Amino acid sequence: MRAAALRVLGVALLATLACAREARTDGLVAIKAGRVITMSGAPIDGAVVLIQDGKIKQIRPGSAVPEGATVIDAGDSVVMPGLVDANARFGTRGDPNEESDELTPTFHVAGALDRDSAALKRAVQLGVTTLRIAPGTADVIAGTGVIVKSAGAGLSSTIVRDGGDLQIGIQDEPAYGNDIPWYSRPDSFYFRQPTTRMGVVWLLREALFNTKTAIQAGRPLDARLAGIAAAMQGKTPIYVMLRTAVDIETTFTVADEFGLRKLVLVECTEGYKLAGDIARRGVPVILGPCYQYPRTWPEADQGWDVNWNNAGLLVKAGVKIAIASNDPDTPANLLTWAGLAVRAGLPADEALKAVTTSPAEIIGVADRVGSLGPGKDADLLVLSGDPLRPTTMVQKVIVNGRIAFDAPSGASAHG
Amino acid sequence: MARAKCCAVTVVLAAMVLGAAARAQDTPVRQKVAVKAGRIITVSGADIEQGVILIEDGRIKQVGKSIDIPWDANVIDASDKVVMPGFVEAHTFQGISTANEQVLEVPFVSTFDAIDPRSTFMEDSLRDGVTTMLVLPGNDTVLGGTGCVIKPCGKMVDDMVVRNYTGMKLSLQPRWDSSRMAHIERLRKYLAGLQDYLQDYQQRKADAQEQKKPFDEELDPKKKPVMDLLDGKLRAFVYCPRASDVVKAFELSDELKFKITPVLGPDCYKAAAFLAKRGVPVILDSQLIVWETNEDTHTEEMKVVPKIMADAGVQFALQRAPSVYGSRYFWFQAAQAVAYGASREEALKSITLYPAQIIGLADRVGSIDAGKDANLLILTGDPLDAQTWVDRVLIEGNVVYERAKDVRLKKLLEERKPEEVKPPAETKGGETPPQPKQ
Numbered sequence: 001m002r003a004a005a006l007r008v009l010g011v012a013l014l015a016t017l018a019c020a021r022e023a024r025t026d027g028l029v030a031i032k033a034g035r036v037i038t039m040s041g042a043p044i045d046g047a048v049v050l051i052q053d054g055k056i057k058q059i060r061p062g063s064a065v066p067e068g069a070t071v072i073d074a075g076d077s078v079v080m081p082g083l084v085d086a087n088a089r090f091g092t093r094g095d096p097n098e099e100s101d102e103l104t105p106t107f108h109v110a111g112a113l114d115r116d117s118a119a120l121k122r123a124v125q126l127g128v129t130t131l132r133i134a135p136g137t138a139d140v141i142a143g144t145g146v147i148v149k150s151a152g153a154g155l156s157s158t159i160v161r162d163g164g165d166l167q168i169g170i171q172d173e174p175a176y177g178n179d180i181p182w183y184s185r186p187d188s189f190y191f192r193q194p195t196t197r198m199g200v201v202w203l204l205r206e207a208l209f210n211t212k213t214a215i216q217a218g219r220p221l222d223a224r225l226a227g228i229a230a231a232m233q234g235k236t237p238i239y240v241m242l243r244t245a246v247d248i249e250t251t252f253t254v255a256d257e258f259g260l261r262k263l264v265l266v267e268c269t270e271g272y273k274l275a276g277d278i279a280r281r282g283v284p285v286i287l288g289p290c291y292q293y294p295r296t297w298p299e300a301d302q303g304w305d306v307n308w309n310n311a312g313l314l315v316k317a318g319v320k321i322a323i324a325s326n327d328p329d330t331p332a333n334l335l336t337w338a339g340l341a342v343r344a345g346l347p348a349d350e351a352l353k354a355v356t357t358s359p360a361e362i363i364g365v366a367d368r369v370g371s372l373g374p375g376k377d378a379d380l381l382v383l384s385g386d387p388l389r390p391t392t393m394v395q396k397v398i399v400n401g402r403i404a405f406d407a408p409s410g411a412s413a414h415g
Numbered sequence: 416m417a418r419a420k421c422c423a424v425t426v427v428l429a430a431m432v433l434g435a436a437a438r439a440q441d442t443p444v445r446q447k448v449a450v451k452a453g454r455i456i457t458v459s460g461a462d463i464e465q466g467v468i469l470i471e472d473g474r475i476k477q478v479g480k481s482i483d484i485p486w487d488a489n490v491i492d493a494s495d496k497v498v499m500p501g502f503v504e505a506h507t508f509q510g511i512s513t514a515n516e517q518v519l520e521v522p523f524v525s526t527f528d529a530i531d532p533r534s535t536f537m538e539d540s541l542r543d544g545v546t547t548m549l550v551l552p553g554n555d556t557v558l559g560g561t562g563c564v565i566k567p568c569g570k571m572v573d574d575m576v577v578r579n580y581t582g583m584k585l586s587l588q589p590r591w592d593s594s595r596m597a598h599i600e601r602l603r604k605y606l607a608g609l610q611d612y613l614q615d616y617q618q619r620k621a622d623a624q625e626q627k628k629p630f631d632e633e634l635d636p637k638k639k640p641v642m643d644l645l646d647g648k649l650r651a652f653v654y655c656p657r658a659s660d661v662v663k664a665f666e667l668s669d670e671l672k673f674k675i676t677p678v679l680g681p682d683c684y685k686a687a688a689f690l691a692k693r694g695v696p697v698i699l700d701s702q703l704i705v706w707e708t709n710e711d712t713h714t715e716e717m718k719v720v721p722k723i724m725a726d727a728g729v730q731f732a733l734q735r736a737p738s739v740y741g742s743r744y745f746w747f748q749a750a751q752a753v754a755y756g757a758s759r760e761e762a763l764k765s766i767t768l769y770p771a772q773i774i775g776l777a778d779r780v781g782s783i784d785a786g787k788d789a790n791l792l793i794l795t796g797d798p799l800d801a802q803t804w805v806d807r808v809l810i811e812g813n814v815v816y817e818r819a820k821d822v823r824l825k826k827l828l829e830e831r832k833p834e835e836v837k838p839p840a841e842t843k844g845g846e847t848p849p850q851p852k853q
Binding site for chain 2: 116121126275289293308313337340341343384388390392
């Protein structure tokens with residue numbers, strides 16, 4: 001509370017003291033860390049992270065703390081950047097899947113953002129500070145996601161960016177459950193397209209074709225087409241929800257047909273099979289959810305060929321990867337997933353990148369989050385030990401310079 | 416009886432001869448094995464650095480630092496590795512064809528009849544270091560049936576069985592079409608019916624004796640497991656999905672005087688104080704972290720069940736969740752407990768010694784001590800580290816798993832190139848191409 005008050009004071013004084021910025025100590029928070037993993041350089045053993053106005057001011061070796069700073073002593077702990085979840089599917093109110101239409105490029109997840117959702121509050125405690133909340137996966141063109149901080153004082157401080165991407169699905173999922181009821185005709189209201197994977201791809205092709213012809217003819221684009229056009233012209237990334245190798249091949253075929261440039265593959269369970277192709281095209285991959293075997297129907301039915309070292313093999317081929325939750329309504333312990341990926345063969349430094357810098361770069365917010373350095377957002381974690389060890393716990397989470405989670409300690413901890 | 420005995424002896428002899436023949440064909444098994452270990456985690460006592468475990472006829476003969484290795488012992492060199500007892504699972508209903516009967520009172524069924532040696536669950540369990548597990552029926556019945564302790568290796572169920580007829584599943588989880596009241600009533604009704612039956616039986620027996628008539632009526636075998644439960648010969652594994660069910664479970668066990676091991680649902684952390692008072696070891700749900708919404712502060716509170724139980728003084732055994740990333744490993748479950756403040760010793764015991772005690776096999780498994788079965792894990796590092804792999808598994812002194820020979824694991828981790836289409840092999844005239852073996 002005191003820190004918050006000091007911070008408000010700091011903001012008020014910011015305008016008047018802008019020229020004397022270096023000398024200011026009001027609202028200054030100093031975190032004494034046993035080890036700082038900056039992700040922008042080598043880890044520093046024994047350092048102090050200085051935070052002011054929600055940003056990192058300086059990281060300096062040693063333990064000297066400037067006078068007047070509020071000190072957070074994490075001398076036995078490890079400090080690292082807050083985790084970035086590049087494809088979260090929680091934090092919205094209601095079903096993220098639109099049922100009335102298969103093509104909803106104008107839909108913004110921001111419209112359903114629920115900052116008060118339990119899942120978001122849980123995600124903070126698991127160390128996630130920035131997340132891109134993605135649209136649902138039941139539509140062919142699902143809409144555009146929203147990038148948020150997991151905690152913040154108001155909506156404006158929570159939202160990092162609304163929109164700026166387009167999510168499509170090239171897999172069977174948009175076809176699940178769609179069939180022509182026996183009692184109705186194909187033109188019935190209840191008849192939903194698509195019912196097959198072919199239909200999914202056809203609807204996508206049709207939408208892309210319509211946009212392309214509209215652009216070529218110089219026709220004014222309506223909102224629907226404008227969203228697709230921006231993605232087609234490479235202005236915004238296209239997040240493709242897919243799992244199997246066939247899905248990846250189809251994606252590349254369609255991408256070549258329409259000249260789609262900025263692709264991001266999401267989930268990508270069988271990515272390792274085409275790691276070389278993905279690397280050659282320079283397409284980043286967001287992995288997750290992680291599991292050892294296909295779980296239940298329909299996954300098992302589709303015969304997803306799981307490789308425990310999917311992440312490792314993709315990185316080996318030169319693909320930029322992120323590890324994300326991508327599970328409906330459930331935040332993930334991304335550090336655990338990263339640790340298990342290392343177990344399967346991913347190098348440890350790559351695993352840390354996959355939950356910090358890489359997702360930040362993929363979703364286009366690396367200038368603010370994902371690593372620690374002067375001028376970056378003060379989003380950081382205080383951990384009890386090595387981030388990739390399963391015996392490590394998240395002690396503190398700081399978002400925008402404020403403590404968003406402070407683990408209870410002693411006998412009452414988690415009790 | 417004499418004939419039966421003679422028969423049994425013949426069978427045993429035959430089995431020994433056949434077994435010896437089979438073994439001779441597979442890997443030669445010596446009677447004496449010595450495991451040189453970098454570190455021995457005995458679980459029951461202190462760790463031993465650079466120790467030796469001497470095994471004779473499948474049992475641990477000696478554990479210690481300076482032990483002379485007999486000249487005729489087969490030496491397993493794990494001097495750069497960590498050796499610990501195999502994990503013990505006190506409750507699972509995986510690895511059987513269908514876990515639940517449709518009928519709710521089926522105490523007479525046994526998982527022994529449903530264990531599938533070929534299920535991937537068995538293979539995975541071995542790969543993950545589980546050497547002993549109690550397979551019980553599922554949680555969707557009232558009186559679910561009896562369990563069977565197995566080791567997850569063997570081609571036939573009989574090879575896998577460590578001890579049959581262990582534990583009876585009672586579930587307090589009402590089925591979808593039933594209420595908690597009706598569910599508990601059903602259980603009581605069955606037990607009351609059983610008591611009536613027994614009274615009638617005794618009466619009939621007494622009547623027959625009085626009238627000096629022969630009495631050859633046998634007790635209903637369908638009811639026998641419940642009688643054994645009430646006689647204390649079987650232990651009840653009572654599934655309690657909610658904290659309130661825990662109280663009910665103990666009410667029943669007090670009333671009917673049967674031995675009880677609560678199998679807890681995630682909600683049961685609320686019953687920690689109650690369980691501590693009762694002093695009965697429990698089996699925790701595989702979900703170790705429960706989120707609870709604090710309605711006053713609108714915050715999400717993380718409840719770490721093993722930590723709460725350990726603080727309350729409740730002894731627990733951990734379970735795993737075969738389909739959950741991470742939680743499918745016992746070491747991961749223990750590491751989670753440690754991360755949030757449970758002690759390392761308790762966490763290691765909760766996947767070895769405590770479950771062994773719960774299933775009544777602590778004299779054979781659960782720790783590295785002289786006299787116990789040589790069920791050992793040879794690990795590449797510390798058990799609670801994610802980068803550690805199970806390198807070898809010994810069950811009763813035999814190496815039953817070797818990571819170096821684990822073809823499936825290799826396939827799950829290795830690069831796979833798209834299959835090349837090979838041109839058809841040329842066949843010379845008159846020769847038939849090789850046929851695939853059936």
